[in-house]
Amino acid sequence: MAAKPEDGTSGIPTLWTRPQRPRRDQPALSREQIVTAALTLLDSDGIEALSMRKLGARLNAGATSLYTYVANKDELLALAVDQVFAELPLPEPTGADRIGDAGGDPKVWRTAIEEVAEGVRAAILCHPWMVSVIGDVGMVYFGPSWMRLSEAFLALLEDSGLDLVDANEAMGVVIGYTIGAATVEAAWLSALAKRGREEQEWMDQLLPAVIEATKDHPRLHRLYTTQVDQEIEAGRDSSFLSGVRLILDGIEAAWAARSTDREGRA
Amino acid sequence: MAAKPEDGTSGIPTLWTRPQRPRRDQPALSREQIVTAALTLLDSDGIEALSMRKLGARLNAGATSLYTYVANKDELLALAVDQVFAELPLPEPTGADRIGDAGGDPKVWRTAIEEVAEGVRAAILCHPWMVSVIGDVGMVYFGPSWMRLSEAFLALLEDSGLDLVDANEAMGVVIGYTIGAATVEAAWLSALAKRGREEQEWMDQLLPAVIEATKDHPRLHRLYTTQVDQEIEAGRDSSFLSGVRLILDGIEAAWAARSTDREGRA
DNA sequence: GCGCCGCTCCGAACACTGTACGGAGCCCGC
DNA sequence: GCGGGCTCCGTACAGTGTTCGGAGCGGCGC
Secondary structure, three states: OOOOOOOOOOOOOOOOOOOOOOOOOOOOOOHHHHHHHHHHHHHHHOHHHOOHHHHHHHOOOOHHHHHHOOOOHHHHHHHHHHHHHHOOOOOOOOOOOOOOOOOOOOOHHHHHHHHHHHHHHHHHHHOOOHHHHHHHOHHHHHOHHHHHHHHHHHHHHHHOOOOHHHHHHHHHHHHHHHHHHHHHHHHHHHHHHHHOOOHHHHHHHHHHHHHHHOOOOHHHHHHHHHHHHHHOOHHHHHHHHHHHHHHHHHHHHHHHHHHHHHHHHO | OOOOOOOOOOOOOOOOOOOOOOOOOOOOOOHHHHHHHHHHHHHHHOHHHOOHHHHHHHOOOOHHHHHHOOOOHHHHHHHHHHHHHHOOOOOOOOOOOOOOOOOOOOOHHHHHHHHHHHHHHHHHHHOOOHHHHHHHOHHHHHOHHHHHHHHHHHHHHHHOOOOHHHHHHHHHHHHHHHHHHHHHHHHHHHHHHHHOOOHHHHHHHHHHHHHHHOOOOHHHHHHHHHHHHHHOOHHHHHHHHHHHHHHHHHHHHHHHHHHHHHHHHO
């Protein structure tokens, strides 16, 4: 042990007791650092495990230090959501392919849309805390990443032959469906996670109760008793995809209707 | 004033000091009472104003008394959501009208679906706290009211000529879109409410900033600058409705495709 | 060199939260 | 009469988000 320096007065911070503050060249924290730390905490322990104190501790900082970089917790959560969307790939331009073109399946514009929808869904499902944030922080839809994605989506649809207003409507339906479907799935998944059960295991325990509860609901009863095996994992994936395809059919049909209408009038 | 009874010992509760507990004929509280009180609190002050203590106070009860009727706050919220769905009208049977029938617009099965979707959306929009609950509490989808609604929805689609599996898929798309679209709208509305602004007023203040932020996003820029007037209120309603109609077109198209496919093979 | 401004970091404190626990009052069945 | 069970709730615990004041420090003007 090194001898203490000859500092008679006790309590006064000496060279040794003083914690050797880091050089103030640049700040010890940064907004990105905070957001990514929040992300890992959210992903591993869920949304109700994220508190400013715990997050601060993870960064070797006090809870209140974070407030120099982030106005409040809601803003932090909005930033986290934006960060997730930032990592999504943007849809590629589809070249000359247009809605109504005869070309064989799979049509390029269709698969491009499917990929965007699947990407958004995957992002929500693998960060299930997002649904809570989307639910109570309205600002999310003006984050830069979300805007980038929207813009690219609109471009995709315009290139496929829709005018901007129709493109916006089509995008609204695809995105709305995606968010809604993923919300339902993610809420389910995180409820499972909260009880700490595996999906299969929980199903086995809960299903009998649910089926019992559907005694007066013959259709639900039939669905749950027959379809349930493929409702797990892969079944959900393909069911989401066919939902998107249904919407694509709708877009195509509406386009065709409008198109013949225009020709008829001309 | 009546004279005090001759009770020499002080501190022992007398007839007068004792608070005259109500007869225990039936309990002072009930689950329904609690849920409806929670509903009015949620509707008037939003979700973060609902605390067990405040709710208890509103019922002239202690906070912890509620736990005799409700396991925890999450369960209470799930019950509140179910209560809202319980008040939705069920779709009426549509008679003989079937998908693919030639009959003139508006087709009965289509407007029936539109009405269900509009009902669910309206419920969410006028109780915006629901989106937060749907986000965190996965159990909601097994509530009895929701099941009743699903069952009736499936019946509607089956009566319109879909088999159960197709009906389930179609329902998934309509409901998914409805929840997603309403979630986005409601999150926006309650973010507005939190800042205590009127929609118009806030728009006026925020829009310039948003438009500025869309400098690199020509399509979004055009949308926000041109379409914004009708984005308010009625515009959102009709935009949602045309989304539903797009999906209905999709259902019809998919039905037609499957139908000709069957004929071709026969 | 000196003083001062402003920035970053943070301990303490405030006002609340959900809910576990144990006890009090009361009713009914024995 | 008397125990058991139900309802109701005061207290307490272990947190929460956020405000405030202050401490330490870098760089700027003088």
